[in-house]
Amino acid sequence: MHTVHLVGGGPGAMLALRKHFHSALSGTGKPKPLVAYVGTASNDNHGFFMMIRGALALSDARVKLARLASPRAPASEAKELLRECDLVFVSGGDVELGVKLLQDRDAATTLVDLAAAGKPMIGISAGALMLAREWVRFPDDSDDKAEIFPCLGIAPVHVDAHSEDDGWSELRVLVRLLAARGDEDPVGYGLTREGCLRLTLDGAGQMEPLGTPIPRIVVRRGQVVEGKPLEKPEPVETRRKR
Numbered sequence: 030m031h032t033v034h035l036v037g038g039g040p041g042a043m044l045a046l047r048k049h050f051h052s053a054l055s056g057t058g059k060p061k062p063l064v065a066y067v068g069t070a071s072n073d074n075h076g077f078f079m080m081i082r083g084a085l086a087l088s089d090a091r092v093k094l095a096r097l098a099s100p101r102a103p104a105s106e107a108k109e110l111l112r113e114c115d116l117v118f119v120s121g122g123d124v125e126l127g128v129k130l131l132q133d134r135d136a137a138t139t140l141v142d143l144a145a146a147g148k149p150m151i152g153i154s155a156g157a158l159m160l161a162r163e164w165v166r167f168p169d170d171s172d173d174k175a176e177i178f179p180c181l182g183i184a185p186v187h188v189d190a191h192s193e194d195d196g197w198s199e200l201r202v203l204v205r206l207l208a209a210r211g212d213e214d215p216v217g218y219g220l221t222r223e224g225c226l227r228l229t230l231d232g233a234g235q236m237e238p239l240g241t242p243i244p245r246i247v248v249r250r251g252q253v254v255e256g257k258p259l260e261k262p263e264p265v266e267t268r269r270k271r
Contacts, residue, residue, distance in 0.1 A: 037220035039191030062115035070127030073098035121154030219244035
């Protein structure tokens with residue numbers, strides 16, 4: 030079963046992360062799975078890696094860093110780890126930086142190809158956004174100048190993470206821009222701090238909320254509004270509607 034777990038994360042969410050991590054590990058079918066940690070969104074920050082690895086230490090997983098941020102790190106070794114691992118873990122930080130470093134080290138294509146071949150993956154916070162279709166940048170911190178940029182597109186959805194306190198403001202901007210460019214019925218999914226969106230991409234495809242309901246940002250009568258949350262499994266649209 031080919032699955033992608035998109036986890037909200039954020040402050041105070043380690044217990045929820047452990048639960049969702051175990052859910053992702055269960056799909057590997059391995060007693061001591063090898064997990065490749067992709068930390069490009071934090072520039073392979075060692076302290077952040079050690080914190081996450083420590084939080085996941087109660088599992089039997091072996092978590093290894095795929096070193097990609099430094100140009101001195103052999104990308105070939107990181108890509109070999111990605112090919113050998115049982116689960117890819119994409120960590121948080123800065124979405125645009127994380128995607129750019131993957132592209133610069135020619136690892137983005139590797140991840141996309143591995144996902145297409147059925148490699149299970151999990152992303153937390155910015156890592157979840159990196160696995161999704163697209164995100165939005167804000168030049169000069171201005172909503173008026175906001176623009177869409179592509180992410181990995183492994184999970185065929187648009188998401189934001191742990192932004193429930195501000196009503197998913199950046200996700201609303203993304204959905205507005207998707208509608209403006211002509212996407213049909215654009216939807217943005219909010220990954221809450223304790224929530225996870227699990228996507229099963231075999232066959233017709235299905236998405237399922239874990240931990241909490243998943244808020245939905247939609248367009249109705251030309252206005253970006255909060256729609257009915259995702260509370261039970263639903264089909265996932267694997268092709269973009271334009």
